[in-house]
Structure formats: structure tokens, C-alpha cells
Amino acid sequence: MNDPVFAPRFTPSPDGLVADFYRHLAEGTLRLQRCDACGTWRHPPRILCGHCGGDGWQWMAASGRGTVYTWTVTHQMLFPPFAEDLPYAVVVVELEEGPRLVTAVRGIEPSALRLGLPVDLRIARVSETVGLHWFVPRT
Numbered sequence: 001m002n003d004p005v006f007a008p009r010f011t012p013s014p015d016g017l018v019a020d021f022y023r024h025l026a027e028g029t030l031r032l033q034r035c036d037a038c039g040t041w042r043h044p045p046r047i048l049c050g051h052c053g054g055d056g057w058q059w060m061a062a063s064g065r066g067t068v069y070t071w072t073v074t075h076q077m078l079f080p081p082f083a084e085d086l087p088y089a090v091v092v093v094e095l096e097e098g099p100r101l102v103t104a105v106r107g108i109e110p111s112a113l114r115l116g117l118p119v120d121l122r123i124a125r126v127s128e129t130v131g132l133h134w135f136v137p138r139t
């Protein structure tokens with residue numbers, strides 16, 4: 001199956017650690033924080049480890065492999081840039097490393113989504129400093 005086209009509907013304007021997260025995506029890599037003390041991966045970005053409280057961490061490249069954890073299907077226009085996509089699914093993907101991302105899965109109808117569906121990362125570079133993550137079903 002050819003990858004579906006992903007056309008970003010808007011560009012976020014993140015700051016702080018979240019800006020670092022989006023910049024790594026713009027550079028072509030999904031990087032998540034991993035605690036130096038206990039090795040726990042985390043997302044969204046934050047200063048302290050939620051597992052051990054450690055304040056040392058590194059941005060580490062994630063595998064980009066995950067499974068569908070849950071989703072909701074939006075049928076009403078809540079945000080104009082997404083109007084042409086209705087109905088669309090907002091999907092939570094659980095990465096192999098553990099953290100979950102709120103994201104999109106393209107190339108599959110919302111009605112065909114299944115819990116545990118294996119998915120693979122894709123990245124859309126939308127500017128010098130922002131990339132967006134999305135996923136496709138694993139083939």
C-alpha cells in the first residue's frame with residue numbers, strides 16, 4: 001500500500017521542551033525523553049521523571065513502532081482547518097517504548113480501526129522547526 005498523503009492543517013507554535021520535541025520531528029526523528037536514573041521513557045516532555053523523580057534525561061530516538069491504544073471519531077466541525085476531514089479519528093498510539101502519542105492514523109477508515117492495530121510512524125516536516133507525527137497501519 002502506498003503511504004497516504006498527510007497535509008498538515010495548521011502549524012503549532014510550541015515553546016520550551018515541547019518546541020524541542022517538534023524540532024526533532026522537523027529534523028526527521030521522533031525523539032522522546034528517557035530518564036538517566038531509571039531508563040523510563042516519557043511523553044509529553046517535562047522536567048522530572050514521573051516514575052522516579054529524577055531530573056536527568058536525554059532525548060532518545062524512538063522506534064516509531066506502536067499499536068492503537070484507543071481513539072475517538074469526530075463527526076462535527078470543532079476546528080475549521082479539519083472540516084474537510086470529517087469524520088476523522090483522533091488516535092492514541094502506544095509506542096513500543098511505552099509512552100502514548102495523540103496522533104492520526106491515515107490510510108484506514110475510522111470504522112476499520114482496532115485495538116492493538118500495529119502502526120508505523122511517519123513524519124511531515126512543515127517548517128524548519130516543526131514536524132508533525134502521524135501513523136499508518138503496518139503492512
Ligand SMILES: [Zn+2]
Pocket residue numbers: 035036037038039040049050051052053054
Ligand atoms: Zn526515572
